[in-house]
Amino acid sequence: MLLEKANQLLAENKLKEAEFHFKALLDANPENGEALFGLGRIALRLERYDAAVYLLQRACERLPYLLEPLHALADAFNGVHSPQDALTVLEYAKSIASHNPEPHYFLAQHYLTYGELDKAYGILQQALAMGEYPVKAYILFELVQFSRFNHEQNYLNELHHFLTLTNNLRLKMVCYYALGKSYDLLDDTEQAFNYFTLANKLQSQLTTFKTNELAPFYQQIISQSDATLIDSRYKRFTGTITPVFIIGMPRSGSTLLEQMLVSHESFASLGEDASISNQVVAYIEQQTQLPYPECLSKLDQKLISTARDIYIERLKQSPHVRPYMINKLPANYQSLGLIYLLFPNAKFINIQRDYQAVAWSVFSNYFAENEPYFCSLSEFKQYYDLYQQLMSHWHSVMPDALFDLQYELLVTEPEQTLSALCEFLGVKYSNRFLEFYKSNKPVATLSKAAVRQPLTDKAKDKYKRYETAMNRLVNEPKTTQEDQQTDRGAPQGE
Structure with missing residues (x-):
């Protein structure tokens, strides 16, 4: 019960309260890996990277086969500018969950950050074939960003298929952004704009204030x-x-x-x-x-x-x-x-x-x-x-x-x-x-x-293909936009 409360407070970003509960757990049991993991995540959020490395290393020793503490430890190592240590951790995570695409995705992100694009692309391609996991939306999104596809070979079918398998708003949103980018690269500007509009509409549901x-x-x-x-x-x-x-x-x-x-x-x-x-x-x-x-x-x-x-x-x-x-x-x-x-x-x-x-x-x-x-x-x-x-x-x-x-x-x-x-x-x-x-x-x-x-300078004038559609969207009354989107439903192909 105390652990559940601590994790809830952390999810609500109430760091001081969460820290108090995690420390209480650790006082009762100094070997509590979940409490160490919680304190390590708090240190990460506060950008106290040295403390995060210490806490998360201890957490990983006690939770050796859980992926989340390992991925957090890699973030901590990057925070103290030790990318090789981060890479070692990520490769270990991939080795203990070789059929799970999630550690592949995190390893690919590391390679992307340090400019090793071909390695990242290869790992993402491997992860894509590992089944229908939630992380697949993000894998497809990153693969689309490489722009290494054409009209014959692309990720449209995978994206459309994944959308039929999930009702998760954020995952659908990520797929819509990826579809928008895909259709843009394939010069179908109408479909691209429709999907970008859908993606923005979904994300706006997550906002909590107005500009x-x-x-x-x-x-x-x-x-x-x-x-x-x-x-x-x-x-x-x-x-x-x-x-x-x-x-x-x-x-x-x-x-x-x-x-x-x-x-x-x-x-x-x-x-x-x-x-x-x-x-x-x-x-x-x-x-x-x-x-x-x-x-x-x-x-x-x-x-x-x-x-x-x-x-x-x-x-x-x-x-x-x-x-x-x-x-x-x-x-x-x-x-x-x-x-x-x-x-x-x-x-x-x-x-x-x-x-x-x-x-x-x-x-x-x-x-x-x-x-x-x-x-x-x-x-x-x-x-x-x-x-x-x-x-x-x-x-x-x-x-x-x-x-x-x-x-x-x-x-x-x-x-x-x-x-x-x-x-x-x-x-x-x-x-x-x-x-x-x-x-x-x-x-x-x-x-x-x-x-x-x-x-x-290729990106300089790219927006001009969408200028008319952008102006129309800005000038439409909000209720009109929502009614049209409801009537139209999802763009063709879904």
Whole structure:
């Protein structure tokens, strides 16, 4: 009963309460593998990777034939930058469940992250033949992303068949995204758009708020982070490291830019690191007893110094510490004022892309997060407008710290664009920027396969095939959209 309660609390993300229950179990029985597994998962969520490795190793010793603790341990090893240890764990998991596609899928994901695409593809193909498991939806989804199929040999039949076997909303949604991508690659734009619409409609059922509810929060950021606050920063601040934040909308090219920059010896990256919001902001909120952004009004030099040290400690955890340390979490744009107070030497690269191109890319890609703006064109337009308003404010109060970089120019005029960026950052341009695709540095975003290819502008205008359909969907009343979808049912072929 106590274990069931602990797992329920963990599922509800009530980490402190769950931790209390797991520790109570462990006090009663220090060999309780399930309790160790629970504590290890909590450590993972809190990004305490060293603790997670210790706890999960102990859990795996006591639960040697369970896959979940092994997969969690692999995540922990990746968290402490030990990919070889993660690979060893994943290969062991695959060996003890050789007829189960799930460990194959996790191993393939590891290979994808580190750019070994052929290995990943081969393992996914093996897993596909192992029967009808829930993970098959994700296996098919990943195989479709490789684009290694044609009109004669593809995954359409497997996807349609799987849909007849499940009523699980999320699995159906993943299949719909895969079908949309498949029909897009086969140049059937009508079917592609129908399936992407179905996928977004299903995912929107999982959302818990509306984008317009964020508007007061954005207005508070603007009012709290006024010119007076920004001007109060310690202008003589110097540091041995220059924090660089790549910000903007999702699907705007941040992963591509990051991989280009880390090809240069002066750069290293934390990836999409959330420690500003998860640790720094959380600390300031706790100290001031005020939520963000209201807590900014209570900042003093002592609080700023301690908050700065929290982020510096995060930087030190990187396997490589370079003069320029990148954080490419796009949503960090919400915290630019705070970051600038902590690091007056910080540089912000606002990567921009044609709105229609970004909207289409968001609409046609599966995001595991269930925010409304990831699964609705009209909701995304509201989110984009909020972003534009906030970026306009940041430009007005910290113009010298911001550089606007256009994705379309990055892929069509890379040398000129990157040279201008280098001048802003104060580094020398290098031809190595354009050899980014040769790297095996880990990439875990939706662009993990694309950035393993040489620079191309093929994706620049892809949205234009769907522009009319997108505009029609945005402008239709919601009730009309729902009625038409109900009348039409599933697209042809299901």
